[in-house]
Every structure is written in C-alpha cells, then in structure tokens.
Amino acid sequence: MPANKKLLILPGDGIGPEVMREVRRIIDWMDRRRSVTFEITEGLVGGAALDATGSPCPDQTVAAAAAADAVLFGSVGGPKWDKLPFDKRPELGILRLRKDLGLFANLRPAVVLDALIDASALRPELVRGLDIMIVRETTGGIYFGEPRGIHVNEQGKRVGIDTEIYSEDEIARVARVAFDLARKRRNKVTSVEKANVMQSGRLWRAVVGEVGAAEYPDVELEHMYADNCAMQLASRPKQFDVVLGGNLFGDVLSDLAAALTGSLGMLPSATIGALQSDGRRNALYEPIHGSAPDIAGKGIANPSAQILSFAMLLRLSFGMDEDAALIEQAVEKVLGGGLRTADIMAPGMARVGTTV
Numbered sequence: 108m109p110a111n112k113k114l115l116i117l118p119g120d121g122i123g124p125e126v127m128r129e130v131r132r133i134i135d136w137m138d139r140r141r142s143v144t145f146e147i148t149e150g151l152v153g154g155a156a157l158d159a160t161g162s163p164c165p166d167q168t169v170a171a172a173a174a175a176d177a178v179l180f181g182s183v184g185g186p187k188w189d190k191l192p193f194d195k196r197p198e199l200g201i202l203r204l205r206k207d208l209g210l211f212a213n214l215r216p217a218v219v220l221d222a223l224i225d226a227s228a229l230r231p232e233l234v235r236g237l238d239i240m241i242v243r244e245t246t247g248g249i250y251f252g253e254p255r256g257i258h259v260n261e262q263g264k265r266v267g268i269d270t271e272i273y274s275e276d277e278i279a280r281v282a283r284v285a286f287d288l289a290r291k292r293r294n295k296v297t298s299v300e301k302a303n304v305m306q307s308g309r310l311w312r313a314v315v316g317e318v319g320a321a322e323y324p325d326v327e328l329e330h331m332y333a334d335n336c337a338m339q340l341a342s343r344p345k346q347f348d349v350v351l352g353g354n355l356f357g358d359v360l361s362d363l364a365a366a367l368t369g370s371l372g373m374l375p376s377a378t379i380g381a382l383q384s385d386g387r388r389n390a391l392y393e394p395i396h397g398s399a400p401d402i403a404g405k406g407i408a409n410p411s412a413q414i415l416s417f418a419m420l421l422r423l424s425f426g427m428d429e430d431a432a433l434i435e436q437a438v439e440k441v442l443g444g445g446l447r448t449a450d451i452m453a454p455g456m457a458r459v460g461t462t463v
C-alpha cells in the first residue's frame with residue numbers, strides 16, 4: 108500500500124469555501140471509487156483565520172502546510188477586513204505561506220478549452236487550442252531587492268528606488284522547473300528578460316542558457332526580450348509552450364496570457380518550492396481569481412478554477428495523471444454540454460443553470 112497523500116485544504120474567504128465544497132465532492136467521489144488515498148486536513152487562512160485567531164496565517168496553518176504533501180488554497184480577503192492595518196491584512200496569509208514554504212516558482216497555465224471558444228475575449232482563430240504554461244520566479248527579483256524605498260535627494264525631490272537582484276542559483280532552480288515542465292509538454296522553453304538593458308537580465312539569459320545546454324539539450328530553448336514577448340503573446344500566442352520569466356516580467360506576462368483565455372473563473376495555478384532530498388517539494392495550488400466578494404454566498408461562482416487547481420495538484424504533486432485528466436475532461440464535458448456560470452457565458456447565450 109502506498110503511503111496516504113497528505114492534503115491540506117485552506118478554503119479562506121469569499122467564494123473560497125463555496126468553490127472548495129465542489130472539490131470536496133470530487134474527492135468524495137474518488138474515495139468511493141477506490142481505496143482512500145488522501146489524508147485531508149482543513150485549516151484557517153486569511154480573514155477567516157483573523158476572525159478566529161487574530162492572525163491571517165496562524166502558526167498551526169504554517170506547520171500543517173509544511174507537513175502536507177500539497178496545499179489546496181481557496182482565496183482570501185474581502186471588504187470586512189479592508190480597513191485593517193497593513194500587518195493585519197488577510198492577504199498576508201498567502202504571502203507568509205509562500206515565504207515560509209520557500210515557494211519560488213509560480214506556474215500559470217493559460218488554456219482555452221474548445222467548449223469555451225464562444226466566450227473567449229479574443230478572435231477564435233487566435234486562441235483555439237491555446238495551451239501555454241507561464242513559469243514566474245516569485246521570491247526574488249525587483250519586488251524584494253535592496254536598496255528599496257522612497258527617499259528625498261539633495262535637491263529635496265522624492266526618489267523611488269527598487270533594485271533587481273538575481274543570483275545564479277535563483278535563476279537556475281526556476282529554469283529547471285520550466286525545463287522539466289517542457290519535457291512533459293511540447294518540449295520548448297521561451298525565456299524572457301531585458302538582457303539588452305539590464306545586467307540581471309544578462310545574467311538571467313546566460314544562466315538559463317547554461318542550464319539548458321548542460322542538463323536539457325533535448326529541450327528547445329529560445330530567448331526573447333520581455334516587451335517582444337508581450338507583443339508576440341497578444342498577436343501569435345500559439346508559438347509558445349513554456350514561458351519562463353523573473354518576478355516582474357512573469358507577473359505581467361501571466362496576466363496577459365490569462366486575458367487571452369477570457370475566463371478568470373477557469374484558471375488554476377501552482378506555486379512550488381525546491382526539490383528536497385526525499386523527492387518531495389512543497390507546493391500550493393490556487394485559482395488565479397480572488398475572493399470575489401461581490402458574488403460570494405450567492406451560489407453563482409464558477410468552481411472550475413478551483414477544481415482545475417486540484418487537477419493540477421494531482422498531476423504535479425501526487426503523480427496522478429489519469430485522475431487529473433479525468434477531472435479536466437469532466438470540466439470540459441460540462442461546459443461542452445452548455446452549462447455555464449455567468450462569468451463564462453457568451454453574449455446571447457441562454458442561462459442554463461446558476462452553478463456548473
């Protein structure tokens with residue numbers, strides 16, 4: 108008997124708990140279908156944790172996350188907590204988890220399902236069959252480099268400072284994540300930076316090239332300036348397989364790629380940590396949408412992104428590729444059958460039901 112997989116579920120706030128309930132129904136179905144493979148713990152995070160414990164990310168949650176094989180996260184935040192001081196914000200819940208678990212690589216697939224093409228924001232010929240994976244470095248780069256801050260210079264004028272710092276180890280480890288993913292996909296990595304104007308970009312290009320040549324000679328590697336990549340994503344998106352970028356460029360490009368799919372309620376994501384000596388790595392999976400307080404509690408939220416985040420977890424953390432594919436196909440089948448939540452309804456389409 109293989110050891111049970113330890114899964115920590117953190118529903119959070121807003122629509123988090125209601126879309127997570129749909130995942131629990133899938134897990135129940137999987138449990139009934141065969142011997143139990145999950146050991147599930149549910150924990151508190153975000154506003155829900157603040158209300159119960161005074162902290163948006165209690166130590167108990169961090170400890171449970173570190174002990175788990177994977178974390179399934181909902182979403183945090185809402186108007187109820189908006190007026191709190193910065194160090195009490197529900198959003199700190201996810202930030203602390205990322206930091207304490209060392210989650211340095213954010214994976215965001217941008218996939219357009221055929222069934223959804225009618226609801227897509229862009230021309231169908233552009234995005235039909237789109238399947239891109241954006242890999243973004245999340246713990247380094249310009250969001251964290253020192254010095255940073257707003258100072259007053261000798262002329263009495265304010266000066267804003269951010270510093271982009273990347274070490275070769277930081278670049279190499281996230282590059283390996285991108286190359287490993289490419290091997291399971293279409294075998295191509297596009298690495299983006301601004302090596303023409305930034306020193307950290309020059310190093311980024313050099314290190315990704317070295318890792319590729321030494322460890323992944325079978326994977327096609329292409330270097331692209333980030334601005335050009337933005338233009339190419341908007342005009343010829345299907346040339347891309349895995350796109351690799353630092354914290355800032357990865358942030359911008361992953362939102363651009365998400366916009367191509369035209370469906371916030373459909374997109375999952377993963378944030379993963381270093382490969383440990385026992386072959387495990389910390390990983391947290393969450394939908395890219397937020398807590399959507401405007402629709403929370405109404406039973407109209409699209410649970411697909413949360414469900415697809417669970418499928419991504421099964422594939423990447425538990426190696427359960429078949430189960431992941433089954434869930435993805437089920438989502439596509441439901442949409443193909445015409446069942447839609449409001450966020451993915453094409454103009455003029457009849458409302459069939461409120462929940463998928």
Ligand code: ATP
Pocket residue numbers: 122183184371372395396397398399400401402407408409410412448450
């Ligand atoms: P964040 O919390 O990441 O800052 P945000 O506040 O910018 O996110 P969301 O909470 O994702 O944004 O909501 C943006 C809009 O999209 C809202 O109008 C919300 O109702 C809608 N939305 C988000 N997720 C879903 C979903 N799963 N189903 C339907 N509508 C959604």
Ligand code: MG
Pocket residue numbers: 184397398399
């Ligand atoms: Mg929000």
